[in-house]
Amino acid sequence: MARTRDIRSKDDFPDWMKELKGFEALETSTEGDSDGETWRFQLTLPTDMAALVEQIDPLIILAVLLGGIGQIEEKIGEIVRFCRAQGRTWTQIGEALGMTKQAAWERFSGEE
Helix, strand or coil, X not given: CCXXXXXXXXXXXXXXXXXXXXXXXXXXXXXXXXXXXCCCCCCCXXXXXXXXXXXXXXHHHHHHHHHHHHHHHHHHHHHXXXXXXXXXXXXXXXXXXXXXXXXXXXXXXXXX
């Protein structure tokens, strides 16, 4: 999936989206210990999307989800590199990710 925008804070939204319903309710925070070593991602959405639309424009939800995907992808890559440094095989990593070792290697090795 091609990503063109990395949304990590309210400032990262395009100006026109800042005028949409529910934007003002978005909260951003940095959580972690004093060294900032804790990484956390949490998103809570109701199962009834129709009820949600009364509170927030779905375009905002899409942008927030996309930003979360980007952060998760970065963290997965970081953990894969750590696993390799700890001696884990591409087979083990692939199985943990639900893919073949070849697919894992192609996605995360950084080699062509």
